[in-house]
Amino acid sequence: MIRNRIWMSVIIMTMYFMCLPKPACSTVSVKAKHEPNLITISAFFNGTQLKVSGKIATENEVVVIVKGKQEELTLKKKGKALGFLWMNLGDVHFKKVPNLYILYSSEGMMELAASDVITWEQLGIGFESLKKEMEIEAPKAKRDALANEFFKLKQNQGLYASHPGEISFGQKNEKNKSFTASIWIPPQIPTGEYQIRVIEIHNGQIADNSIDQLKVKEEGIPLMLSSLAFNHSVLYGFLAVLIAVSAGLAMDFFFGTGKGGAH
Amino acid sequence: MFHLYLPIAGNSVNVLLIFGLGGLVGILSGIFGVGGGFLMTPLLIMIGIPPTVAAASDSNQIVGASTSGTLAHYKMGNVDFKMGILLLIGGVAGGTLGVQVIKVLRQMGNADFLIKITYVLMLGFVGSYMFIESLQALRKMKTTATASKKKSKYAQLIGKLPWQTNFEKSGVRLSVLMPVILGIFVGILAAIMGVGGGFIMVPVMVYLLRMPMHVVVGTSLFQILFTCIDVTIMQSYSNHTVDFILALILLLGSTLGAQFGAKISKKLKGDQLKILLASLVLIVMIKMLLDLLLTPHIMLAIKGGH
DSSP, X not given: OHHHHHHHHHHHHHHHHHHSOOOSOOSSOOEEEEEOSEEEEOTTOOOEEEEEEEEEETTOEEEEEEEOOEEEEEEEEEEEETTTEEEXXXXXXXXXXXXXXXXXXXXXXXXXXXXXXXOHHHHTOSHHHHHHHOEEOSOHHHHHHHHHHHHHHHHHHTSEEEEEEEEEEEEEOSSEEEEEEEEEEOTTOOSEEEEEEEEEEETTXXXXXXXXXXXXXXXXXXXXXXXXXXXXXXXXXXXXXXXXXXXXXXXXXXXSOOOOOOO | OOEEEETTTTEEEEHHHHHHHHHHHHHHHHHHOOOOHHHHXXXXXXXXXXXXXXXXXXXXXXXXXXXXXXXXXXXXXXXXXXXXXXXXXXXXXXXXXXXHHHHHHHHHXXXXXXXXXXXXXXXXXXXXXXXXXXXXHHTTOOOOHHHHHHHHHHHHHHHHSSSEEEETTTTEEEETHHHHHHHHHHHHHHHHHTSOOHHHHHHIIIIISOOOHHHHHHHHHHHHHHHHHHHHHHHHHHTOOOOHHHHHHXXXXXXXXXXHHHHHHHHSOHHHHHHHHHHHHXXXXXXXXXXXXXXXSSSEEOSOOO
């Protein structure tokens, strides 16, 4: 009796999975790789290029997103005091916002979006889709405007970016075509792990996607100084003062009048 | 090519740009005896340094610039150590008190408003007063009889205070209490406004302590040196916001600038110095006023900074 029930459950489960909607038609699944796998921040780091390349079906389009871990942020909200003075009035808390969000897409995606076949929001990509994920501690009516201001601030900081139409295609045959995205990783990137998501789009639907990891870490002088600043903060403070005073004395020695006390 | 990564600021900067900024502010510091924090911090924020890191690292670089500037002025006989130490004692007490005041204001919820208004009013008042006064002096116009009457009353009042002593370097005789009380006053204001206080201290020394302008510049730098040592250590310890690489590039520029500034300062007359500083203070005041009146580009801001 029990054995029959187990068999019945297995059959039902199998049928359920068979009936699930398949991803939209794609002749090949997306194959992507990125280079480098590890970004090291050394003394002369000034941002870098991340190359994401791969193959998708010939008729499809592609989107690449580099996304950081979710964090909580408290920002100052600007408002009018006494009706005419703009200043910081109170805090706004943002939750579940990625610390980095960079989107690149192929040119065909812009045409698709313009022809109303798809919206970025429906696909769950782009800034608009982030609005659904993020939590803003503010009255509902004000959340959308606050989210837009948040995106503006992050773009201004260089941590959020959208580059539509900037993925180029290379060799293609009847089945597939190659793509390359040269993604600019800004120098402001925080250390940590990032997700690289490559999404293949067919007729305005997600046909396939691949997810990979990217690691960013400090090395050399930046690593040494940050660990000193955070783990031995008093020593760091005294050293900073000592070196500043020494630099002041050295400058006086080299460039000063050198005539000695005047009193 | 000329970029260096700043580990605490979490951004990379052009070394030549930062060196140039440091040099410019160092020259101003050497000429006027101000730390230059009220100029440097907004400039650093503009080039992408987080506000809290900009303010703290700037304090670190002022340590270097004011060491260089103080030494340069000391050699010219322009530092009144006795006055400087008394102002410093008052300044530390005032600063500690000011930090408590700001805590209470923050709890009341209108701290930012009061800070901005105090800032604009102080800059406006100090700048205008210095500008008008030194313009009159430059035109060799005698101050009116009422003004001199007021001054003599003020002189009578401070003459009555106990513990009168000679400040040889400044050529004045004052009560020990005067610099201490005024130091407390500047310390409170500086803590509330989040700046070193040089631009308030200079007019206080000129008009209330009646010190000659050249001694004011040297003594102010001497006092700023110690204030900024304290701020650098405290910020490193409590907030981890001192970016040493940033401070180092800035101070290479500013210590060099301070040396040139001190030499320029010596060539200018006291009233010329005052009118230039007044103009600088008024420009900063107008910039702050415009920030308050014009609609901001982004309606959100990162915490910290001035």
